[in-house]
Amino acid sequence: MIWVLYLLASFGLAFGIQNKLPFLHGRYNLLDSLLQCPYCLGFWTGWATWGLSWAIHGKPVLHPVEACWWQYPLAGLIWAFASSVVCYVLYVSIVWLEDSLERK
Structure with a gap:
């Protein structure tokens, strides 16, 4: 459940x-585009937390049991996409909740 x-x-x-x-904000167009997209930013923070888990535990989150060298980057990519989905869903849920509370 640590994941x-x-x-x-x-x-x-x-x-x-x-x-x-x-x-x-306002420094570079590419950075502004990234900061406006919760899905995109969630992808990169997913990479960061995957690397952080590797640094803390000595193995990454979602690591294969007996992994070949190529399975670690693949697991990191899967983790980054899972993170982007979670970030997007939570962001949209918070925006929806804020909008519904403002209407009351």
Whole structure:
């Protein structure tokens, strides 16, 4: 179940980068595009949390039991896409909740 914590950490990292670091906005067009897309930013924070899990535990999240060298990058890619989906779903859910609370 530790993978749930890493997915939530990925969302927290994406949320923090997107909303709490105003000095990143307005510098580069590519960076602005990335900061406006929760799916895209979730992909990159997924890579970060996957690498962080490897650094902390000595093995990455979603690691194969007896892995060949090529399976680790593939597991990282799968983790990054899973993170992007979770970040997008949580972001859309929060926006929907904020909109519904403002209407009341």
